[in-house]
Amino acid sequence: MTKLSARLASVARMVPGDAYLADVGSDHAYLPISLIEKGKISYAQAIDNKMAPFLRMKRNVEDSGLSAHIACSFSSGLDELQPDVDTLAICGVGGLLTCEILEKHQEKLDQIKTIILDPHRDLQAVRKRVAALGYHLVDEEMLYEGKIYYTIMKWEKGAPEKPYTQDELLFGPFVIAKLGETFHDYLLQQQEKINGILNDSVPEGKKGPYLELLTQIETQLKKYN
Numbered sequence: 001m002t003k004l005s006a007r008l009a010s011v012a013r014m015v016p017g018d019a020y021l022a023d024v025g026s027d028h029a030y031l032p033i034s035l036i037e038k039g040k041i042s043y044a045q046a047i048d049n050k051m052a053p054f055l056r057m058k059r060n061v062e063d064s065g066l067s068a069h070i071a072c073s074f075s076s077g078l079d080e081l082q083p084d085v086d087t088l089a090i091c092g093v094g095g096l097l098t099c100e101i102l103e104k105h106q107e108k109l110d111q112i113k114t115i116i117l118d119p120h121r122d123l124q125a126v127r128k129r130v131a132a133l134g135y136h137l138v139d140e141e142m143l144y145e146g147k148i149y150y151t152i153m154k155w156e157k158g159a160p161e162k163p164y165t166q167d168e169l170l171f172g173p174f175v176i177a178k179l180g181e182t183f184h185d186y187l188l189q190q191q192e193k194i195n196g197i198l199n200d201s202v203p204e205g206k207k208g209p210y211l212e213l214l215t216q217i218e219t220q221l222k223k224y225n
């Protein structure tokens with residue numbers, strides 16, 4: 001059985017049972033291999049656009065004996081998405097690349113009911129741009145692994161009932177609603193970081209955006225009192 005990191009295990013939990021998954025930027029293909037080994041899904045497409053990860057993915061799929069269940073594609077983003085795919089995972093890449101991959105083939109999103117994302121930067125832009133593509137968040141999980149905070153997002157088709165607030169775009173509506181211990185630790189870390197920047201290096205006239213961010217962080221922190 002393939003053992004997933006805590007981050008990929010969180011992604012795996014968000015994949016609907018019996019989804020036809022495309023794992024875009026699959027690299028090692030651990031996610032589809034593990035989901036099929038556990039019987040949660042039956043078929044997947046693993047996609048990567050670089051030769052070394054593609055060969056690694058292909059070897060892992062062959063070694064797992066799942067070649068009849070996982071199609072390995074050497075292609076970029078959704079360029080060669082299979083028509084049966086109804087769920088996307090795009091994990092472990094930057095947020096802007098995540099958005100570009102989704103926006104490049106909007107006609108292919110007609111077939112996509114669920115999107116699971118683990119963007120490593122620019123989460124605010126991701127929430128804004130994926131909502132604009134006609135999806136709404138149904139769950140988020142923040143976790144800390146290898147000294148990094150990750151937020152896994154699960155999106156389903158259909159626009160949000162009301163536009164996300166600035167705080168929801170920044171931190172995530174479900175992250176805020178859950179008020180978990182990891183989010184608390186993250187807020188404290190960010191507060192310390194912003195205070196450090198303000199005290200060290202930002203000229204008086206450029207402090208505005210940092211002070212605004214600090215207020216947003218402190219508004220969330222007050223909820224833990």
Ligand SMILES: C[S@@+](CC[C@H](N)C(=O)[O-])C[C@H]1O[C@@H](n2cnc3c(N)ncnc32)[C@H](O)[C@@H]1O
Nearest residue numbers: 025026027047048049050053075076077091092
């Ligand atoms: C850091 S790995 C993440 C692997 C795995 N998804 C995870 O979360 O552990 C990112 C992978 O995305 C691939 N990648 C980057 N841009 C891509 C694109 N446009 N299309 C397909 N794969 C891409 C890279 O080659 C790399 O193998």
